[in-house]
Amino acid sequence: MADMVVATDLARRYGDGDTATLALRSATFGIGLGEYLAIIGRSGSGKSTLLNLLGLLDRPTDGRLELLGERVDHLDDRRRAAMRNRHIGFIFQFHHLLPEFSVRENLLMPARIAGHRADGSIDSWADELLVLLGLELLAAKPADKLSGGQKQRVAIGRALMNRPELVLADEPTGNLDSESAAAVNGLFRRVHQETGTAFVIVTHDPGVAESADRIIEVRDGTIARDTAAAA
Amino acid sequence: MLPFQIARRFLWRAKLQSVLIILGIGVGIGTQVFVGSLIASLQASLIDTTVGTSAHVTLEPAVDGERIAYTDDIVSRLANDDAIVAIAPQQRVSVLAVSDGGSDPLIVRVADAEARNGIYGLDERIVEGAADPGDAEIVIGLDYAEEAGLALGSEIRLVDDSGEEVRAAVSGIFDLGVAAVNMGTAFASPELLDLPMDAFDVVEIQVADVFTSDMVAARLADMEGITTVDWQEQNRELLTGLQSQSVSSIMIQVFVVIAVGLGIASTLAIAAVQKTRQIGILKALGLSDRRSGAVFLWQAALLGVMGTALGLAVGWGLIAGFDAAAAGSEALFPVEVDPAFAATSAAIGLGIALLSALIPYRSTSRLDPIEVIQNG
Numbered sequence: 001m002a003d004m005v006v007a008t009d010l011a012r013r014y015g016d017g018d019t020a021t022l023a024l025r026s027a028t029f030g031i032g033l034g035e036y037l038a039i040i041g042r043s044g045s046g047k048s049t050l051l052n053l054l055g056l057l058d059r060p061t062d063g064r065l066e067l068l069g070e071r072v073d074h075l076d077d078r079r080r081a082a083m084r085n086r087h088i089g090f091i092f093q094f095h096h097l098l099p100e101f102s103v104r105e106n107l108l109m110p111a112r113i114a115g116h117r118a119d120g121s122i123d124s125w126a127d128e129l130l131v132l133l134g135l136e137l138l139a140a141k142p143a144d145k146l147s148g149g150q151k152q153r154v155a156i157g158r159a160l161m162n163r164p165e166l167v168l169a170d171e172p173t174g175n176l177d178s179e180s181a182a183a184v185n186g187l188f189r190r191v192h193q194e195t196g197t198a199f200v201i202v203t204h205d206p207g208v209a210e211s212a213d214r215i216i217e218v219r220d221g222t223i224a225r226d227t228a229a230a231a
Numbered sequence: 232m233l234p235f236q237i238a239r240r241f242l243w244r245a246k247l248q249s250v251l252i253i254l255g256i257g258v259g260i261g262t263q264v265f266v267g268s269l270i271a272s273l274q275a276s277l278i279d280t281t282v283g284t285s286a287h288v289t290l291e292p293a294v295d296g297e298r299i300a301y302t303d304d305i306v307s308r309l310a311n312d313d314a315i316v317a318i319a320p321q322q323r324v325s326v327l328a329v330s331d332g333g334s335d336p337l338i339v340r341v342a343d344a345e346a347r348n349g350i351y352g353l354d355e356r357i358v359e360g361a362a363d364p365g366d367a368e369i370v371i372g373l374d375y376a377e378e379a380g381l382a383l384g385s386e387i388r389l390v391d392d393s394g395e396e397v398r399a400a401v402s403g404i405f406d407l408g409v410a411a412v413n414m415g416t417a418f419a420s421p422e423l424l425d426l427p428m429d430a431f432d433v434v435e436i437q438v439a440d441v442f443t444s445d446m447v448a449a450r451l452a453d454m455e456g457i458t459t460v461d462w463q464e465q466n467r468e469l470l471t472g473l474q475s476q477s478v479s480s481i482m483i484q485v486f487v488v489i490a491v492g493l494g495i496a497s498t499l500a501i502a503a504v505q506k507t508r509q510i511g512i513l514k515a516l517g518l519s520d521r522r523s524g525a526v527f528l529w530q531a532a533l534l535g536v537m538g539t540a541l542g543l544a545v546g547w548g549l550i551a552g553f554d555a556a557a558a559g560s561e562a563l564f565p566v567e568v569d570p571a572f573a574a575t576s577a578a579i580g581l582g583i584a585l586l587s588a589l590i591p592y593r594s595t596s597r598l599d600p601i602e603v604i605q606n607g
Contacts, residue, residue, distance in 0.1 A: 048605070052601055055515075057515060057600055057601050057604070058601060077519070077520055078519050078520070078521075081514065081517045081518065081519045081520075082517060082519075084515070084516070084517045085516060085517020085518075086517070090515055090516065092515075092604055094604075096508075096512045096515075096603075096604065097512075098509050098512060098513070099244070099509075100237075100240040100241055100243075100244040100509070101240065109513070109516060110516050110517065112233050113233065113513070113516055113517045113518050113522075114517070158516075170604075
């Protein structure tokens with residue numbers, strides 16, 4: 001499997017001098033196209049830092065990061081924003097939908113940011129996603145009127161809107177009850193199979209982690225275990 | 232135009248807040264338009280009352296007893312000066328006016344209709360009869376008419392310094408708004424006093440901006456055989472009063488603008504803070520710093536345009552209300568809106584709104600989406 005993401009000696013340090021904290025050190029790994037990967041670790045272990053670096057929300061202080069063959073660790077803010085929009089989908093623990101917009105408008109937002117006008121192909125893809133996620137009857141509903149599980153499904157749809165190669169999910173089931181969490185996890189697998197999009201899921205949930213094809217464990221800012229690498 | 236659509240949705244979502252902000256801008260701009268127009272009209276009224284019906288610059292013969300030859304050169308110089316709005320070459324004759332009511336000194340001004348109206352606006356200030364006297368007629372002031380018990384058709388004998396006497400019938404009564412002028416001034420035709428109109432005792436001039444009379448007088452001072460006198464030189468205390476009023480007017484307007492500006496800036500800053508989370512999410516999804524900031528510029532523009540439009544309506548309404556009250560009261564003066572002033576006020580309102588948006592624009596550029604995402 002070709003590596004879509006290549007991280008080499010990736011590090012993130014906060015602060016300078018005596019007060020400096022190394023949140024991530026010498027992380028070297030690759031993520032292949034269409035992989036389904038879980039990142040686990042205790043709180044403060046550095047897994048969210050890693051996810052932020054992979055999502056181009058943050059810059060590494062050392063090391064090198066490539067996405068789809070392009071070096072991205074030194075890109076300026078504008079280019080990083082464009083790369084995020086085109087190639088990466090985000091699913092956050094707190095959903096982070098825009099309450100001013102409807103379900104459908106939230107779904108379409110990444111496409112609008114990319115400059116796509118609402119036309120046939122964008123609309124039909126949004127409709128497909130609504131059906132895939134079981135949201136077709138809620139399309140016109142304001143996003144803040146949904147339940148937690150429904151919001152997370154909208155967030156999944158939004159992450160897939162621009163057909164990204166990589167979806168990053170940060171504790172996607174952290175705020176859901178066990179039934180909703182299982183449903184969302186099942187949905188992830190189904191979407192992964194149907195779209196071929198690579199998923200990287202940061203999770204504390206053993207059920208979610210066990211369902212992944214590969215597990216990376218982060219401990220004290222280092223990659224302590226990479227089951228795919230070990231396999 | 233995604234930033235515009237997001238801005239519009241943000242405002243629509245917080246309807247009450249948006250309405251309050253628009254009201255705030257509207258009341259501020261409305262106050263600015265009303266107060267500015269009120270003060271400008273008050274000053275215009277004061278100027279009109281005090282120097283509106285008198286000469287701002289007077290050309291007099293350099294030598295006492297001589298007269299001003301109204302040559303083509305002088306006519307051309309005066310006609311080509313853009314600051315001059317009215318020219319009244321005239322004869323001034325001191326007479327004793329004798330009537331059944333007694334004897335009173337009068338200065339009879341002899342000028343053509345254009346000159347009379349240019350300086351004194353006589354046509355508009357006639358309260359009885361007509362402004363244009365015939366060969367044996369005279370137009371007198373309201374106070375003199377009341378003092379001497381004269382009415383239209385009453386006869387007056389005019390006796391000059393040499394004792395020569397002519398008779399004239401009252402054909403018009405004017406009110407120039409100043410009792411001393413109404414009491415001591417009259418207007419007559421050249422034929423009444425048998426005066427030649429090729430040279431004049433005095434040439435009275437009005438300028439567009441009364442405070443520039445000194446500059447106009449200085450420009451005309453080089454004309455041969457003529458001295459210039461400007462009203463500011465002769466009315467120092469009045470000038471100080473009017474200038475103080477101008478300064479206080481500007482200060483009041485500046486403070487109103489500052490108050491409006493602070494109001495707009497603070498409300499927009501609060502609105503921006505409230506939308507920090509949404510902007511962070513949009514940035515995480517790939518919205519650039521520039522487009523994120525543009526959301527607040529559009530918000531400010533929308534609020535500014537609507538608030539300013541409301542402000543102009545509020546200002547117009549207040550002025551209309553004031554004018555309605557003024558119509559029934561002699562103590563009040565009509566307020567007029569200067570379109571340029573209203574446009575300037577609107578531009579200031581919109582400009583302040585856009586400038587105020589620069590604060591959230593900058594803070595949005597610095598906003599790190601990670602802070603928003605991790606803090607929920």
